[in-house]
Amino acid sequence: MTKELEQKFAQELEENQNIIHKVCRSYTNNEADHKDLFQEITIQLWKAYPKFRGDSKFSTWMYRVSFNTAISLYRKSKRTVQTTVIYDNLKELEFHDYDESADKQLNLLYKAIYSLNDIEKALALMYLEDRSYKEISKTLGISEVNARVKMNRTKTKLKNILNP
Amino acid sequence: MQNLDNLKDIWKSQGESSIRYTKNDIHSMVQKKSSSIVKWILIISLLEFILPNLVFVFTDFEASRVFYQKYGLENIMKFYVVFHVIIIIGFIYVFYKNYRNISSESNVKILLSNILKTRSTVKYYIYYNLTIMGIIGLHMFYIVYHSPQFLEELPANSSIIMVWIISITFLALALLVFWLFYRIIYGFFLKKLKKNYAELESNDLS
Numbered sequence: 583m584t585k586e587l588e589q590k591f592a593q594e595l596e597e598n599q600n601i602i603h604k605v606c607r608s609y610t611n612n613e614a615d616h617k618d619l620f621q622e623i624t625i626q627l628w629k630a631y632p633k634f635r636g637d638s639k640f641s642t643w644m645y646r647v648s649f650n651t652a653i654s655l656y657r658k659s660k661r662t663v664q665t666t667v668i669y670d671n672l673k674e675l676e677f678h679d680y681d682e683s684a685d686k687q688l689n690l691l692y693k694a695i696y697s698l699n700d701i702e703k704a705l706a707l708m709y710l711e712d713r714s715y716k717e718i719s720k721t722l723g724i725s726e727v728n729a730r731v732k733m734n735r736t737k738t739k740l741k742n743i744l745n746p
Numbered sequence: 747m748q749n750l751d752n753l754k755d756i757w758k759s760q761g762e763s764s765i766r767y768t769k770n771d772i773h774s775m776v777q778k779k780s781s782s783i784v785k786w787i788l789i790i791s792l793l794e795f796i797l798p799n800l801v802f803v804f805t806d807f808e809a810s811r812v813f814y815q816k817y818g819l820e821n822i823m824k825f826y827v828v829f830h831v832i833i834i835i836g837f838i839y840v841f842y843k844n845y846r847n848i849s850s851e852s853n854v855k856i857l858l859s860n861i862l863k864t865r866s867t868v869k870y871y872i873y874y875n876l877t878i879m880g881i882i883g884l885h886m887f888y889i890v891y892h893s894p895q896f897l898e899e900l901p902a903n904s905s906i907i908m909v910w911i912i913s914i915t916f917l918a919l920a921l922l923v924f925w926l927f928y929r930i931i932y933g934f935f936l937k938k939l940k941k942n943y944a945e946l947e948s949n950d951l952s
Contacts, residue, residue: 588776592769603763616765621775626850628776633851643851650850650857653942655782687756700938701945704854710757723855724946731949737750744753 591631594640595624601644604711608695608703609652623651645708646721653700694743698736705729705736783935784848784861790931791841791868798875799834817890826882833878837871858943865936872928876921883917 595602602623606616627647634643695706701722708718719729767775814820844864848857890896891906900906 588773589769591776592772595772596767596769599767600762603765607763613765620765620767621778622780622782624772624775625778625780626782629780630849630851646853647850649854650852651782653854654857654861654939655784655850657781657783657786684756684759688760691753691756699945700942701854710754712754721853722946723853728949740753741750 587632588628591628595627598641598644601641602648604707605645605648605652607692608707609656609700610658611696615658619652619656622656623648626651626655642717642721645713649704649721653704690744694740697743698739701732702736702739705733706740709733709737783939784845787861787865787935788845790935791864794868794872794928795834795838795841816895817893819886819889822885822889826878830878833874837867837874841867841871855943855946858939858946861939862936862943865932869928869932872924876924879924880917880921884914887913887917 602620603616605623606619610616610619627644630643630647634640695703698706704722705718708721713721715726715729715733718733719726722729724732811820814823841864844860844867847860848864849860850857852860887910891909897906900909
């Protein structure tokens, strides 16, 4: 039974791993930490998986556990390598239609998100992923009104970072 | 980059991450142990529960018994031990209940609040320990320094006021070391969580 469940979990996670990679890349600034956080999120997802009944979409549930891990549970590893530039040197993401300027812009966007605080990072990610205010408020545990206020502030901050 | 809607287009244009995991990688990941902050909080909290009580394990019971008998401290010490054990059981119950409430599936605010609640239980436990140590220490000093046995043994040229000052200084220093040790550990783990919780709390208009 557990084996079957683990198979199903691995299958679903393999298909949806991009969500976790986006969260990891927003909350860490080097590959080692990215991998560490990915692993911790996977462990937390697996621990919670038997209770996941499909009341919400798998992706919504993944977001919730991923943010919880990144914001509250993850203890950043000690090896804070001489960071910030590391991701830039990696060609992190592959494009179907490779476009250098889009790649550069995406890197800048990730850098801007990384400079936000932990809650703002979650807000920025959910904004970019077109998540509804209802889902944002449920994920963070704040009212929809507060989510809107914070979202506006985050968007302004993001804009200011990208257009100094 | 000026327009925020452009950002969404850039965001959506990103392909798959170059770091990709296969099902096998995921299988081996789930076998690994979590290193989450909750696990560390649990380990440290358990140590905080155990360490102050380890003092008793290394106590020379026979020497203590003779000392208590000599100065008539037996009954009051019995009272303190029973009282202390009841309080500890209460703390362990609340701590365990808080710990059970920590779930990665709750919303971010509730999770943060539950982690902080677990820590504050331990914080109160530490404060309780410091207070009870202070109270027992002062109470013992009072009884011992007022006993005829002690006054008889006190060298003629020494002053009881000096004895009090030295005793209280040592007691205060011991408590201070405990408190600082606790503050360092507490600050180290909770700085980020407190900041994030405050961020969620601010402007909550609901």
